[in-house]
Amino acid sequence: MDKKNFSRPLDLKQIQITDEFWQREQELVRTEVIPYQWEALNDRVPGAAPSYCMHNFRAAGRLMREKKTAGTAFAAPAYSYRGFNVLPEDPAKPDPDKFYGFVFQDTDFSKWIEAVAYTLTWHPDPELERIADEAIDVVCAAQWENGYLDTYYILSGMDRSFTNLKDHHELYCLGHLTEGAAAYYQATGKDKLLKAACRFADYAASVFGPEEGKRKGYPGHEIAEMALVRLYEVTGCENYLQLAEFFLNQRGTEPHYFIEEEKERWLYEQGEKSGAGGQDGAPESAVEEERGESAQKAGRKAAREFPARIRALNAASYAYYQAHQPVREQSEAVGHAVRAGYLYSGMADVARLTGDEAMYAACERLWNSIVKEKLYITGGVGGTSHGEAFSYPYDLPNDAAYSETCAAIALAFFARRMLQIRPDVRYADVMEQALYNTVLAGMALDGKSFFYVNPLEAVPEACRKDSRLDHVKPVRQKWFGCACCPPNLARIVSSAGAYAYTENEDTLWFHLYMGGRVTKTVRVGEENTAACAGTAGGTPRTARLTLQVETGMPWNGNVKITVCEADRTAACTLALRIPGWSGGWHADIICGGKKREAARIEDGYLYVTGSWQEGDSISLEFAMDVHMKVADPRVRENLGRAAFVRGPVTYCAEEADNGKDLHLYRVDPAGIGYTAEEKNAPDGSEGCAAPKSGSGIRVEMTDRLGHPMAVLKVPAKKLVPDGGPLYRDYAPPAEEDAVLTLIPYYAWANRGEGEMTVWLRV
């Protein structure tokens, strides 16, 4: 790691996104998703399963008031297991004092408040802020006096809190609460929720840590790691960074905490049965209870009997939690893909802030594992619905894909953090691929329905009739009981600017090109130049450099960056990504009023350093050819198939354009521009084999549901079915000429139910 490359996301307040593409997406989130989500949190969406999220906070708030009033006379509810997802018998009549929903239902609020916060940075809205403040009041009122804040245990029995980190998501709730609180503080300057998050984190730090007497656990569902880093960055309090590091250091080490807590729960249950109460090793009380010798003996005997159960908890299940190995030893991305992405993001954060090279090396290995072996061409990850997880290398089924929207979001998180360590176009390319394809596919063009699972091939009949595809829906759903994807999508889209731009003292990186306005605060001193920034003498002052960005992305490769405001001394470096998909590019740079001929290029970024003045500009043209892509032949599903990519956008064929039975089509390499000569040169290099731009394939701008987009017209052949028995003697297939219409993958399933495929036969 080289510290001079380190960067942080640009403050969202410095970014105004106004381009047609991203503004539209952000407005959908602001005007459709966030209001809908608030109704859902309050169980007011007719026909949808209630969330019970605000119900739970209100119930816990009443209990806290009761606790305060009753004082020492307060009798907390004794723990009774409620189940991972508990629903009232009559959904309309929940017991007002009980917890309902998933154990992690609190995070519905946290994700909502985070997205709200982001929108408030670029679209102040006093009414929304008022609603948010009131919701924060409700949430903060639910906090236990020691800082603990998870309504499942507050309402079901605090005596058993933090006894099932593996599956009960308390630290996941802490993580999301922290992310939401930090965002809201950054957006509004209001710190009520931030303080609540700090208190919860402080309490967690009092329970978990390397010190003797503290528990050695870590989250079953990661996110606290990256969230605690954010809390450290917002508050400057190192305890939070240390707790994040502790969670990472503990993960997957022996003795395995998930076995230890399993054993503790088992002993507790044995004790419950025998009426002996707490047992040896029960971590819920730091003070060991006095007890008779016979109870101790029983405890030891029970502990000896436990190993039979340990065997049942085999190593395979730990991989699901990325807890199968210490994190610095991990090399293959495994397990639940969202958890994995969150963990790797936290690892990258901690590696950067602590200078941990071994941690960073693990991040790099895990990144390569994903990108070289486990990534869909749509930027999605998670090949199998079993555990919503990464499958084994090159197992990337199209129809049975899981490719959860949240997993693509988590991958973008990870990519942005790798960019923060080292700006390399490899990371930005994948971040862009995830954002423009799987993440956006998660939401309908009208912002009213969502995909949880993002297949690369859908045949509605198969989705309905094939139980192996039970997880795949051919149309987006309004909401989900486990409502992770829509709010997660809301928080990343509303904070898109934080993925487009990162900065350090003297450099502003453009990772993604989004039209709008962006301001960098530059530290200026005497004789300051970006080249010798840092410890130059004199009192540092700040200057503002405001840039106007115009771009046709993702539909063409033109970008123009114009300096519209600049302090005289606004000297800094602009680092401009040269996308990996661009076959060729050209830059016209005017800096300091003069045309600049040379610039440094490193890891796919063009670095232009200078003193910028109003009217300066950088004009970029990236060639945006259509690329016909094939997969590594180890991806068995895709052998003999091709997919089409143009710029950041992956394409697909839909029934609405091409009729049923998409599998009968094959794209025609000759028609596309692969001549017979090239065909006879199988060792032809990439460059020579790629078709000339426009040769054979037509690119047409169209409008769908008020959404302009480029569609592709691809020369193809369509098999003419000839009837006959189920199995017939081979004959060269009868085919007719056809033209396939391909639309951006993110725009599929907006015209009713129908077939879709990304990969087409060649």
Added chain:
Amino acid sequence: MDKKNFSRPLDLKQIQITDEFWQREQELVRTEVIPYQWEALNDRVPGAAPSYCMHNFRAAGRLMREKKTAGTAFAAPAYSYRGFNVLPEDPAKPDPDKFYGFVFQDTDFSKWIEAVAYTLTWHPDPELERIADEAIDVVCAAQWENGYLDTYYILSGMDRSFTNLKDHHELYCLGHLTEGAAAYYQATGKDKLLKAACRFADYAASVFGPEEGKRKGYPGHEIAEMALVRLYEVTGCENYLQLAEFFLNQRGTEPHYFIEEEKERWLYEQGEKSGAGGQDGAPESAVEEERGESAQKAGRKAAREFPARIRALNAASYAYYQAHQPVREQSEAVGHAVRAGYLYSGMADVARLTGDEAMYAACERLWNSIVKEKLYITGGVGGTSHGEAFSYPYDLPNDAAYSETCAAIALAFFARRMLQIRPDVRYADVMEQALYNTVLAGMALDGKSFFYVNPLEAVPEACRKDSRLDHVKPVRQKWFGCACCPPNLARIVSSAGAYAYTENEDTLWFHLYMGGRVTKTVRVGEENTAACAGTAGGTPRTARLTLQVETGMPWNGNVKITVCEADRTAACTLALRIPGWSGGWHADIICGGKKREAARIEDGYLYVTGSWQEGDSISLEFAMDVHMKVADPRVRENLGRAAFVRGPVTYCAEEADNGKDLHLYRVDPAGIGYTAEEKNAPDGSEGCAAPKSGSGIRVEMTDRLGHPMAVLKVPAKKLVPDGGPLYRDYAPPAEEDAVLTLIPYYAWANRGEGEMTVWLRV
């Protein structure tokens, strides 16, 4: 239906199979499978899960002795639900008085005794017969005095017998017991087990039937239908045929019996809870109990409350049982594929014996549904592991195939019964395809391990790592807890002759060609000729016609049938199947010492009628070309792929011959003999497109594990992986010339673990 076409299987005693191919398979069953199975039934196989089958019969026998001794003082066990598959905590220490295993574990014995019976017909073995007689004594001793014989309920509480036909398999046990008993009687003339089966069937007929007061139920797992027909055919007792017909008539009718019995069980449980005992509609007692008014009211109230549960039992689940429609209305083969095959077999039997044209029409529709839309090229059926069931039309996944060995056996049962109604090569072709491929693939070449599931593509890494393929094993297993496939395979292989030959008064049909000796008993009268057989005057006498069959099947298409013994008046018709796979054929017929030039051909059978004398012969030559087959393009998995078939044998490629990564191969139509000219004539007819025999593909006889077989050498191209990123720009693929070695599908997985595929890229 035309009665003159009706036939019955030739008595196995009239058939001696001596050809290299089938004798070997039968000897494996006799010398390996049956002895192993007997050890398994008695829980004496080290390392294998105990069956508990004979344990259960012995326990029930002790209970019956106790019952006899105690007389009216006998207290039968009150019912307690034991579970669908109940195992002792310590498998080595079962409670001697309790039932263990699956609810249908009794059928382990029934299938074993059936296979034993068949082997005794062609290989008398006094020691085996002694063991069988002793086992029969144990089984018969377990029979309840009313004839009921299912040890699950006898040991767990007879008061609840026949209250869960949907899932508890009692009538399935009746069916298998009957099949085994009939076979043993036919083989040995001993009727002890047959009488026990009759008593059980008689009892079932006293409980179920159209008469008032009898229950309107039918088996959840079919087989009783076809078994009762067999019992009728063996005993001549029409009650059994009527019961079979009743079961068929009831199936899928409204009010739906499966709901009715569900409701009854629910009411019973309500009664149990309230201590009220039996309730309204409880069918376990034909005599309504007297009871107080309040109990009646409670019962009516409870009955009104039941509909909420009915809704949970939706129509979809009935399709699993083929109980979604009345059988005569069914058109699509659905649900559990073994159950379906058994049902359709019973339907065909009853249609033939009762002249039920509507039933027969349904059989024909269901047959077409299978053969046109749901059949693997290996003769397997059942595309999905979910419910071990038929999937929707054309959904025939290769790697995730279920294609249970038992389902292919059930399909052969159905085919043989359709042939018994109308001899049409369509049925025989499919029966042959099932037998030579999926059925035989179920057993290793050494007879010591078995497949339950028969995939058409196996990649060991995927089988291990992909939970969607949990049901697929890349190597055969020694035995199964649910031990249906090995014993089912044993009973069909040991009775193979009954599938090769059927007969009626004057005709002997050759459906399959197996070398050996076969004797037909011909009824002869004055002036008898086959043409005017039937009611000719005079006292009918019988004559014997013994034929020697020599054949190179399945490795070449030569068949010679020689008359080795014949009564002077042995006039009859020999009907010889012309296999559908044969592109051309030739017959030399010598009948009555003279060469016969003409013969009648109907539905793919060559009918030769005459008075046969010693030395007469029929020599047949069927062209056995290699056929490169493609699937209907609606089979999405196989588009762009081909499979190879020669005669009845379907081929596959294995890693042992071709190395890893079989998917990198594609067969080369040009190398095989499809010229460029033909390629440019996409409308070429089947005949012209098919390669000339031997053109390009070499057929080589080889020997594997002592088993001679023809392997194919197919010109192919193999992709040369070129490295590069996961997704790279298209370039015409680099390929090297290769020759694929294909082996018969039934012989795969006999050389250790490795990849296999039936369908190859073209």
